[in-house]
Each structure stands twice: as structure tokens, then as C-alpha cells.
Amino acid sequence: MSTLKIAVIGAGSISSAHLNSYAKNPDVELVAICDLVEERARRAADQYGARKVYTDYRELLADSEIEAVSICTWNNTHVEISIAALDAGKHVLVEKPMSTDIGKALELQEAVKRSGKKLQVGFVRRYSGSAKVLKQFIDAGDLGDIYYAKASILRRLGNPGGWFSDRDRSGGGPLMDIGVHIIDLCWYMMGRPKVKSVSGNTYHKLGNRSNIQNLSFYQAADYDASKNTVEDLANALIRFENGASLFVDVSFTLHQKNTVSSVNIYGDKGGAEIEPDFVIATEKHNTILNIQPQIDYTGFHFEEGFQNEINHFVNCCLGRAELISPVEDGLEITKILCGIYESSVKGEEVHF
Numbered sequence: 001m002s003t004l005k006i007a008v009i010g011a012g013s014i015s016s017a018h019l020n021s022y023a024k025n026p027d028v029e030l031v032a033i034c035d036l037v038e039e040r041a042r043r044a045a046d047q048y049g050a051r052k053v054y055t056d057y058r059e060l061l062a063d064s065e066i067e068a069v070s071i072c073t074w075n076n077t078h079v080e081i082s083i084a085a086l087d088a089g090k091h092v093l094v095e096k097p098m099s100t101d102i103g104k105a106l107e108l109q110e111a112v113k114r115s116g117k118k119l120q121v122g123f124v125r126r127y128s129g130s131a132k133v134l135k136q137f138i139d140a141g142d143l144g145d146i147y148y149a150k151a152s153i154l155r156r157l158g159n160p161g162g163w164f165s166d167r168d169r170s171g172g173g174p175l176m177d178i179g180v181h182i183i184d185l186c187w188y189m190m191g192r193p194k195v196k197s198v199s200g201n202t203y204h205k206l207g208n209r210s211n212i213q214n215l216s217f218y219q220a221a222d223y224d225a226s227k228n229t230v231e232d233l234a235n236a237l238i239r240f241e242n243g244a245s246l247f248v249d250v251s252f253t254l255h256q257k258n259t260v261s262s263v264n265i266y267g268d269k270g271g272a273e274i275e276p277d278f279v280i281a282t283e284k285h286n287t288i289l290n291i292q293p294q295i296d297y298t299g300f301h302f303e304e305g306f307q308n309e310i311n312h313f314v315n316c317c318l319g320r321a322e323l324i325s326p327v328e329d330g331l332e333i334t335k336i337l338c339g340i341y342e343s344s345v346k347g348e349e350v351h352f
């Protein structure tokens, strides 16, 4: 059987999760790697056995041998590179956030339609084993009608700096980086309802807290303590057309005891704690039950999530599966993210 010829554009931190997963997929041949920094692309190509190295993604896309690409570059380049790749006849797996702008997300949706190629958005949390199990329960009606969700990732100290804290390249701070994951996960589990309105707040109160000593945190390769143009905290209440609502808050830094993360959904027959540990809460015979599914990983497991995401993308490209995180979902999440920033600037709820 023929293999899918893959290239990876952007050879920074997250590319290794894509490359490790492609390396473990027997239906894939890794052909090329591209990065603005040639040395970075070459190092990854040597490590993963790619035959070709590029520094200009347009040259890579002109290579007719390549059938599909993973886009692992800065957020502000996702739409431009995705459209160029689709127009060049390649399937696309684009990292989150798909877009930092609603107009651009719409342009990308058009490009998917005209190309007839697959575009999968890298909403990796959907692909974890626990998310798959929960989705089965929800689809079978075990949780009933899901009317509320609440998601929170509050880092006390964790602004990665570099491009992450440069709004021009990232599109925003914790909301674009980590908020996108948990908003998407809740929205997906809620049955992908249409967003009706968003009320959001963003705060630039603490900066990046580069003054803190004796406590380490992840820093981007180009960390520069003097540069930070993104919010340190964002919160939002999102209303959907079906009456359901989602409350979310995320921070890069905040005065609190510990970093905390929780994702919960609530239905009229049952609820679920998805993070930090997967539990289903329900009742039977007038007794409340907390059900603990017995699965390999009850929290988000990084390697498992990426392997499942990459395997699914490959299967879609080979015509064996249907997309579960298509461009339409990327567009709806872009609306929510941009709506939160717009609402924060206006100081009022925005309606769609």
C-alpha cells in the first residue's frame, strides 16, 4: 500500500510531537522539514530522516512529491500557510489556534472548499483517550442535555515569552495559547452549539513577572524579559443559541497558591470532570454515583493525544476516516476567541 508523503513546516517545540507521531505511523513517509532557521530544520531532518530541508515554505509547497503538511509555526502565519498549502494541492494539519482573525478564518474556509483537500485543526485535546470515551457516553445520551461547562487553567507563573508574548505573532496571551484548548474541548463536548454572545475581560496587571526568582518555568527559545504585549489573565462567559453557557478563565500569571487546571461539563442526566482526572457524576436509584472509567490515562496524556491526532489526520488523507476537527470548528472557535478580546475592549457583551 502507498504511503502518505508528509512535510512539517515550523521545526520548534511542538513539531517534535508531530514528528514523533508521524515516525510511529507506518503509513507515513516524512519527506521534508521547513523552518525560517535552517539549522533548526536541518537538525530535525537529520533526527527524523527527512530527505529535504527548506527555509521558504513556498518552495516546499511547490514540491509535487509532498501530499500533506503539518503547520507548526507562529499563530499569525497559520492561515497564510494553510491557504497556500491547500491551493498547492496539499492536505493540511494546522496547529491551534487555526486563526487569530475571523475574516482570515472565513478565507481559509473558502480555500478548503475550493481545493477539495482536507484541513484538520490541531485541537489535540479532542483526540485524547479520555475525550473519546466521554464523547461516546455523551453521544449515547448518558449525560442528557449539556447546558453548562466551566473550564479553567490558571498558571501562577508561566508566561513563556518570545513570540508567545508578542501579540503581533501570537494574536494574544493565555487565551490564544491555552484558553483555545479548553474552550474547544468544552464546546465539542457540548455538541458544537452556535455561539450567540460573548462577555469577556482581559487584564494586563502583572506583566510577565520576570522579576521572580527561585521558581523556574518554560521559556521560549527567544525569551526576552523586556518584551510582553499580551494579557496575563482572561475570563469570559459565552452564551450559545441553544441556551447553554460556558465560563472560562485562563492566566499566564496570577497571585495564587498553585497552578490549577479544571474542565467540567454539566448535563441534566450527568456531568463529567474531564480534567484534571476523568470522572462521570450521575445518579441511579436515588443515589449519587461518581463513576471512574478504567482507561490507560485519566488525564490528558500528551503522547497519546498527539499520536491519535496524527493517526486520524493520516487516515483522513488516505480516505479512511472523516475529519472530526474541520475548518468550520476552527472558525467557530475563532469567533469566540476574537469575541472575548472585542468584548474586553468595548467593556460590554458582543453578539453574533
Ligand SMILES: NC(=O)c1ccc[n+]([C@@H]2O[C@H](COP(=O)([O-])OP(=O)(O)OC[C@H]3O[C@@H](n4cnc5c(N)ncnc54)[C@H](O)[C@@H]3O)[C@@H](O)[C@H]2O)c1
Residues within 6 Å of the ligand: 009, 010, 011, 012, 013, 014, 015, 034, 035, 036, 037, 040, 055, 057, 072, 073, 074, 075, 077, 095, 096, 097, 122, 124, 163, 177, 220, 221
Ligand atoms: N497543540 C498543542 O498542545 C500545542 C503546544 C504548543 C504549541 N502549539 C502551537 O504550535 C505552534 C508552534 O509553537 P511552538 O511552541 O513549537 O513554537 P516555537 O517557537 O518553538 O516554534 C515555532 C517555529 O516556527 C518557525 N517559523 C515561524 N514562522 C515560520 C515560517 N513562516 N516558515 C517556517 N518556519 C516558521 C520558527 O522559526 C520556529 O522554529 C503555535 O501555533 C502554538 O500555538 C500547540
